[in-house]
Amino acid sequence: MIGLAAAGIGFAAAQSPAFFRIGTGGTAGTYYPIGGLIANAISGAGDKGVQGLVATAVASNGSVANINAIQGGSMESGFSQSDVAYWAHSGTGLYEGKGKVEDLRLIATLYPETIHLVARKDAGIKSVADLKGKRVSIDEPGSGTIVDARIVLAAYGLSESDIKAEHMKPGPAGERLRDGGLDAYFFVGGYPTGAISELATSAGISLVPITGPEADKMLSEYKFFSKDTVPADTYQGVGETPTISVAAQWVTSAKQSDDLVYNITKVMWNDATRAALDAGHAKGKMITLQNAVTSLGIPLHPGAERFYKEAGVLK
Template sequence: MAIGAVLGAVALGATVAVAQAPAFFRIGTGGTAGTYYPVGGLIANLISGNSGGVPGLVATAVASNGSVANINAINSGSAEAGFTQSDVAYWAYTGTGLFEGKGKVEALRAIATLYPETIHLVARKDSGIKSVRDLKGKRVSMDEPGSGTLVDARIVLAAYGLSEQDVKAEYLKPGPAGDRLRDGALDAYFFVGGYPTGAISELATSHGISLVPIEGPEADKMLSQYSFFAKDTVPAGAYKDVPETKTISVNAQLVTSAKQPDEMIYNIVKALWAEPNRAKLDAGHAKGKMIRLETATAGIGIPLHPGAEKFYREKGVLK
């Protein structure tokens, strides 16, 4: 009863302060083995009232199937915010790509760009796969249906003159894909996420891996064709015995709905970027150092939430 009353008050546009009771802010993240979940937990802690964030706010990180699932949850009202790849957010807002024929998610709004999400093409160390073209005829996991990674994997293959029909495609989540790679039942798999990610680190340490570069004129063409891609480099040593690897990335973003009250989102953004939280972001996760106010509005392909926009204008991040 109390929870229903609180959520009802929030839905009617009451601020956290006016509600005089906990306001629950569910943040959809990703699988527990990926990067979204721990970073989401870090952010939830920073903005929650009991940690010095927004008074009365109880933010929680919720494990999910990732970008598409989070956007759908925001759209349906079963989550207040969520993590997504910048490409997936753009497709949802415009009704293209993964959301072709499904209608536009016109209420989708950005809170912040967080950090680059690197496209990993992970291969068995003994696979002989040195370039994307070497995937021809190989057993390759493209990630599960409905994932942003699957769409990105198709774009990467196409840039190098390949399609799913040219590889022995499987459609597995990163965890099971890593298991099959370890067992010798898979040659390579695509993963989009911040480095280093725990599951790949474990695989590199226990069995050894190679990262396949995504570079050259093919990568340059992708960057010119798709504005949500950027050049990226996995530094030497990010994974055990893996040298520096050139690749591409998309942005991880925190998004919400236009239906969320302006004052609430303003207060959440203000809490996230509060000076005392800088040290907590730096220490909380390997990607935390890349979550910076000066890049919070970079590469956003959808409108900012008005509450977030107000804060960024006040801070001079937006002119």
């Protein structure tokens, strides 16, 4: 740290880490490569990035693990679904009875993670209400998906006892669907997702719309949801499907210095980072300055907020 202070870098080295870790997800998912692009962009090297900062993307078990690491001080920042970040900050949902992570703050909302309700083509499921009595996987206990699935079911007047609930991860659920042992399953993630694309091609699927007054009520009640649409032919043979999404978000702790987070946010939205995101990953193009301040289920970090006000995207 002394060397950094002596180098006269542009933010208070005494308060700020030289290293800024970004907790991501598994190496096969979307969080990890996006995290790598962002870490590379904000690292101070030559005339780019935040001078004196070394940022790294770290593989992890995803949203909950990242929030726990930020809370415990083993990560400076991380990616999380907007629903999980909201539950952590408010002590609800997955964090019911576990206490609030009150220091959790938002740097930027990144891109939508779409709620897919994947059904067997011949299962006759046209609406969420049609899931009654059907064999449906709502993911494993402890996952963000299971909490979202229960919210969606409740909006359409159903509970877990109204369906034949299975608790499987999306991969095994897709295999069971193909074999005829399952009628539908919930999956939360960016489209197109490889496993569903493969299922659509090999077995044929339908995507069940999550729309209408029930969806509108969810959107007004839960600020971490947004309207979303899966475009036609994203998955073979599946038409345009209205649904809802949560957002992938980059979160940090209120303990991180305002100047540091301001500088990081400023670099995140410069032209060089824009070019790197556009070229580096299919989801990169969806990460925009306009979307950065949407799905605000938790407070913005004051450093990020200052930048967004200067940039004119926040009043």
